[in-house]
Amino acid sequence: MFKKLAATLVVLLGAGAVTAQEITYRADVAPLWKSRCVACHGAQAPERADFLLNEKGYAAKSQGPRMDSYERLIAFIAWPDTGALMRRLDDGTSPYAGGKPGNMYLYLGSTDQERADNLKLVKAWVGDGAWALNRWNKRGDVPMISKEQLDNIQAKY
Ligand code: HEC
Numbered sequence: 001m002f003k004k005l006a007a008t009l010v011v012l013l014g015a016g017a018v019t020a021q022e023i024t025y026r027a028d029v030a031p032l033w034k035s036r037c038v039a040c041h042g043a044q045a046p047e048r049a050d051f052l053l054n055e056k057g058y059a060a061k062s063q064g065p066r067m068d069s070y071e072r073l074i075a076f077i078a079w080p081d082t083g084a085l086m087r088r089l090d091d092g093t094s095p096y097a098g099g100k101p102g103n104m105y106l107y108l109g110s111t112d113q114e115r116a117d118n119l120k121l122v123k124a125w126v127g128d129g130a131w132a133l134n135r136w137n138k139r140g141d142v143p144m145i146s147k148e149q150l151d152n153i154q155a156k157y
Contacts, residue, residue: 023125041067082136096133127154
């Protein structure tokens with residue numbers, strides 16, 4: 001009896017997770033990214049490591065680090081730039097955001113509604129429980145990212 005119940009629960013919970021899992025980089029995130037982020041993070045932009053050598057110089061030319069592929073983008077979610085995508089795109093409501101939206105949030109859309117909808121999509125893509133602003137290492141009051149938080153990352157291709 002208990003076994004049966006447990007099996008039913010697994011099926012139900014599994015079904016609930018399907019929607020989030022169906023959001024993919026190819027179908028959902030890449031098109032959004034191309035319309036909203038490519039201008040400053042595309043093929044003309046420096047690779048992340050290069051960017052870091054002259055952050056101010058590149059930023060002055062409206063060039064951020066290049067993130068125009070799945071692998072490149074993941075570097076700003078998981079490692080080495082753990083949580084960067086989340087810190088920059090957050091609307092200010094997440095823990096450690098200090099009530100302030102990240103400075104790339106604005107680019108998520110041209111209206112509040114569009115920004116909110118696109119943020120919801122990116123959040124669901126990154127994964128339930130994986131939208132964390134923490135870095136790889138502790139900084140100030142912000143603890144380091146936990147293995148549990150990293151385990152929640154879906155970011156399906
Ligand atoms: C008008 C140009 C512009 C647009 C459009 C833009 N960005 Fe940026 N972005 C920058 C610049 C310049 C920097 C580097 C300066 C800074 O850190 O703010 C940056 C930094 C970032 C960083 C931090 C990288 C790091 O060093 O850790 C992330 C993440 C990011 N952008 C994501 C995005 C996303 C996602 C979009 C689309 C929704 C986007 N940006 C749209 C110019 C832009």
